[in-house]
Amino acid sequence: MKARIVSTGAYLPSKILTNLDLEQMVDTSDEWITSRTGIKERRIAHEEEFTSDMGLKAAQEALAQAKLPPEKIDLIIFATHTPDHFFPSTACMIQKELGAKNAAGFDIQAACSGYLYGLSVAKSFIESGAYKNILLVASEKLSSIIDYEDRNTCILFGDGASSAIISNEGAGLIIPHICLGSDGDQENLIKLPAGGCRKVASKESVDCREHFLRMEGREVFKHAVRRMEQAAIECLEHEGLTDADVSWLIAHQANIRIIDAIAKRFSIPADRVYKTVHKYGNTSSSSVGIALHELLLDGNVNEGDRLLLVAFGAGLTWGAALLEKNSNG
Numbered sequence: 001m002k003a004r005i006v007s008t009g010a011y012l013p014s015k016i017l018t019n020l021d022l023e024q025m026v027d028t029s030d031e032w033i034t035s036r037t038g039i040k041e042r043r044i045a046h047e048e049e050f051t052s053d054m055g056l057k058a059a060q061e062a063l064a065q066a067k068l069p070p071e072k073i074d075l076i077i078f079a080t081h082t083p084d085h086f087f088p089s090t091a092c093m094i095q096k097e098l099g100a101k102n103a104a105g106f107d108i109q110a111a112c113s114g115y116l117y118g119l120s121v122a123k124s125f126i127e128s129g130a131y132k133n134i135l136l137v138a139s140e141k142l143s144s145i146i147d148y149e150d151r152n153t154c155i156l157f158g159d160g161a162s163s164a165i166i167s168n169e170g171a172g173l174i175i176p177h178i179c180l181g182s183d184g185d186q187e188n189l190i191k192l193p194a195g196g197c198r199k200v201a202s203k204e205s206v207d208c209r210e211h212f213l214r215m216e217g218r219e220v221f222k223h224a225v226r227r228m229e230q231a232a233i234e235c236l237e238h239e240g241l242t243d244a245d246v247s248w249l250i251a252h253q254a255n256i257r258i259i260d261a262i263a264k265r266f267s268i269p270a271d272r273v274y275k276t277v278h279k280y281g282n283t284s285s286s287s288v289g290i291a292l293h294e295l296l297l298d299g300n301v302n303e304g305d306r307l308l309l310v311a312f313g314a315g316l317t318w319g320a321a322l323l324e325k326n327s328n329g
């Protein structure tokens with residue numbers, strides 16, 4: 001039995017933060033941001049709009065597309081590192097709103113690799129026979145942990161959510177293989193220093209702005225390209241495939257230069273590399289899911305097409321997933 005993605009969803013907040021807006025906030029320019037990252041604008045959630053709200057909207061879209069009643073969901077996996085609360089889990093919060101009363105639910109945290117980590121967990125549960133229908137949601141309100149006085153980081157990130165229903169039958173995208181990796185030796189490269197039990201929230205931690213994301217951008221860049229390339233090779237080789245067998249590449253939408261560097265290493269033509277980074281920036285765990293959803297909506301994925309998804313994030317974590325379009329169920 002092969003797990004398959006039978007539907008997808010996405011949600012982006014309506015408020016747009018452009019590079020020109022950022023020019024008014026920090027010492028930067030549209031030219032610098034565009035040339036170094038490819039990002040022109042990103043979406044920012046409303047003050048009263050939270051990770052669970054965005055995830056809920058993405059989930060509702062995937063459920064509607066699959067025509068699946070919420071009671072038929074067996075498990076909710078919610079990938080986020082900007083949860084509404086430490087607990088209860090964001091999965092439980094959307095379970096209530098969806099009325100998915102027969103589902104178990106938990107959150108997973110693999111930073112920007114969260115969608116692929118979640119997909120891998122879903123695939124395993126389906127293929128073990130434990131569950132029939134799993135709702136995967138990846139959602140981030142990154143604007144809640146970004147320091148809008150730090151030009152090194154505030155230009156990169158945006159808010160958004162994506163979702164998928166993974167089932168044991170039906171037409172969709174079969175998931176032949178996923179590989180994951182992590183390297184805790186590099187845990188300091190992207191970090192939220194305070195707010196956990198190691199450094200509890202205090203006046204001092206707030207004064208030091210330690211509740212905002214910190215990142216060594218240049219180092220992260222190098223690891224990102226290397227690790228996503230390595231994961232992609234591992235994934236393709238496992239299936240006896242090469243880059244020539246890939247119809248579409250969807251890489252984590254962090255920076256256009258990272259995406260282009262990976263595409264170049266695999267000789268994948270530019271028009272087969274799907275990008276949303278220019279309009280949404282880096283939406284962390286939700287990024288590959290949003291791109292996958294929009295690629296499918298465009299209608300350019302044909303029977304037998306193979307999609308290669310690669311992601312990378314804090315931890316460090318990374319992963320690659322191979323998907324194959326199969327309309328026959």
Ligand code: COA
Nearest residue numbers: 028029032036112151152155217218220221254255312313
């Ligand atoms: N506007 C203008 N100048 C800026 C700036 C901004 N928004 N941000 C940084 N700079 C400056 C730096 O201060 C530095 O100045 P200095 O040389 O006087 O110290 C200069 O630009 C070059 O910085 P550098 O870090 O070398 O730039 P870069 O080409 O590596 O690009 C990133 C910076 C962050 C865009 C890039 O490293 C990157 O994308 N890294 C990966 C980040 C990422 O994807 N993180 C999430 C992974 S999940």
